[in-house]
Amino acid sequence: MTTRIAIIGGGTGGLCLAHGLRKAGADVSVHERSRTRTERLQGYRVHINPQGSAALHECLPPELWERFLATTGTTGGEFSFVTERLKDLMVIDSELTWSPDPASNHHSVSRISLHQVLSDGLDGVLHHGKEFVGYRREGEVVVCEFADGSTVEADLVIGADGANSRVRKQFLPEAERIDTGIVAIAGKHPLTAETRERLPVRLTDGPSLVMPRTGAGLFSAPHELDGTASVNDETASYDPVLFDNTSSYIMWAFAADNRRYPDGMSSWDGEALRALVLDLIDGWDPAFKELVAGSPAGSVSRLPVFTSKPVAPWPTSNITLLGDAIHSMTPFRGIGANTALRDARLLCRNLVAARETGDVRTAVADYERQMRDYGFAAVRDSERSARQFVSENRVSRAMARGMFRFFQAIPPLKRKAFSDQGTS
Structure with a gap:
C-alpha cells in the first residue's frame, strides 16, 4: 500500500x-x-x-x-571578529572552511x-x-x-x-x-563600485561580527552576484535593491537587549529605525555609520528574536x-x-x-x-x-575579546578550534 x-x-x-x-x-x-x-x-x-x-x-x-x-x-574567504573601531580581534581564513566539493561547502x-x-x-x-x-x-x-x-x-x-x-x-x-527580549534591526546596503570606494575592504569582502565592549553587537555580510543569476520567473517584479534576486549588497543586523531601545519602537518605520541605529553606534568607526546610513529605509526592519x-x-x-x-x-x-x-x-x-x-x-x-x-x-x-552577543557584562565581553586575540596570535590553536566552523 x-x-x-x-x-x-x-x-x-x-x-x-x-x-x-x-x-x-x-x-x-x-x-x-x-x-x-x-x-x-x-x-x-x-x-x-x-x-x-x-x-x-x-x-x-x-x-x-x-x-x-x-x-x-x-562571501569573502575571511570571517572576521572586530571591535567597534574596526580593529581585528580574530580572522578565520578561508582554508579553514572551504571545500572543493560544492556538496560539502x-x-x-x-x-x-x-x-x-x-x-x-x-x-x-x-x-x-x-x-x-x-x-x-x-x-x-x-x-x-x-x-x-x-x-x-x-x-x-x-x-x-x-x-x-x-x-x-x-x-x-x-x-x-x-521572546528572548533581544531585538535586531536589520538592513541592506547596496554593494556597487561606488560604495566599494567608500567602505573598507573588511566590510565589503567578507562577513564581520562586531563586538563592542558591552551591550550590543552588529553582524554584516556581503552577498555578491555577478548579475547573471536569476530566479527565472517572469511573474516576479520587485525592487532589486530591496528584493535581491540579482543585486549585490551587504546585509547588516544590529542587536541589543530590548531595554536599550526606546518605548514604542515596534511601530517605527525603516527611516526611524535607521536613525536609531545610527544614534546607538555613535562613537563607532565611521564605516559602520556609512554602512547603516547608506541602506535604503525600505530595507530596514525590526526583528524581535524568539x-x-x-x-x-x-x-x-x-x-x-x-x-x-x-x-x-x-x-x-x-x-x-x-x-x-x-x-x-x-x-x-x-x-x-x-x-x-x-x-x-x-x-x-x-x-x-x-x-x-x-x-x-x-x-x-x-x-x-x-x-553573549548582547551581554551587558563587561568582564565576560573583555574575556571573549581577549580569547579571540589569543587564537589570532597562535594560528595552530585557531586552526584546531575553528576548522569545523559552521558545520554544526
Whole structure:
C-alpha cells in the first residue's frame, strides 16, 4: 500500500523534503498558504553550511542542484571578529572552511532565490493558496482542513509550517516559543563600485561580527552576484535593491537587549529605525555609520528574536514536525535553515527506506529521536550565542575579546578550534 504523505508548509525544509521524496517515487503533496510562488519574495541572505549543502545535493534533482549553485553568491574567504573601531580581534581564513566539493561547502544565497529554486519542478505536488486550519483523525487517516474549505487525506502529515506552526499548536500544544527580549534591526546596503570606494575592504569582502565592549553587537555580510543569476520567473517584479534576486549588497543586523531601545519602537518605520541605529553606534568607526546610513529605509526592519524550548519526547504517530515548526531558534549562529535541511535529509532517507519494510512508524520514530537531539542542541547553542552577543557584562565581553586575540596570535590553536566552523 502506498503511503500518502502531506507536507504542510512550503518553506526551505518542506520543499527540500518534497523533492527528495518525489525523486524516490513517493506519493507526496505540499500545501502552502501563499497564493502564488512569488508571494514569499522577502528576506535576507542565508548562509548554507556543509550540512545544508549535503541535504540539498541529496534531495534535489541534478538540474535544480545546478540551478541552486548558479544562484548562490559569494562571501569573502575571511570571517572576521572586530571591535567597534574596526580593529581585528580574530580572522578565520578561508582554508579553514572551504571545500572543493560544492556538496560539502559553504554557500551564500538570497532567501528569495533559494525559495524560487526549491519551488521549481514540483508541478502537481506543490499546491498554493492552502491555508492550514487544523486536522482530524478518521481511523489511521489524517484529514487536513484548509481555509478554502478543501481537505486532503494523508497517511502521514509533516508539519513544516514555520515558527508559528498550526500543526504544532494542535499536535504538541505544550511546545512553546518565548521572546528572548533581544531585538535586531536589520538592513541592506547596496554593494556597487561606488560604495566599494567608500567602505573598507573588511566590510565589503567578507562577513564581520562586531563586538563592542558591552551591550550590543552588529553582524554584516556581503552577498555578491555577478548579475547573471536569476530566479527565472517572469511573474516576479520587485525592487532589486530591496528584493535581491540579482543585486549585490551587504546585509547588516544590529542587536541589543530590548531595554536599550526606546518605548514604542515596534511601530517605527525603516527611516526611524535607521536613525536609531545610527544614534546607538555613535562613537563607532565611521564605516559602520556609512554602512547603516547608506541602506535604503525600505530595507530596514525590526526583528524581535524568539526561540523554542526543548520538548520532552512524545509518542510517535502519523503526524510529525520539521524545521522551525519544532525547533525554531535565534538567528545568531545562522543554522536555522541548515537544521531544517538536515531534518529533511534524515526524514527523507528514513521514509524512503521504510518503503522496503513498510514500517513508516519506526522510520518516523527514529527521525524524531535524532532530530530532538541535534535540533534542540542547535537551539541551545543559538540562544547562548544570542545572549553573549548582547551581554551587558563587561568582564565576560573583555574575556571573549581577549580569547579571540589569543587564537589570532597562535594560528595552530585557531586552526584546531575553528576548522569545523559552521558545520554544526
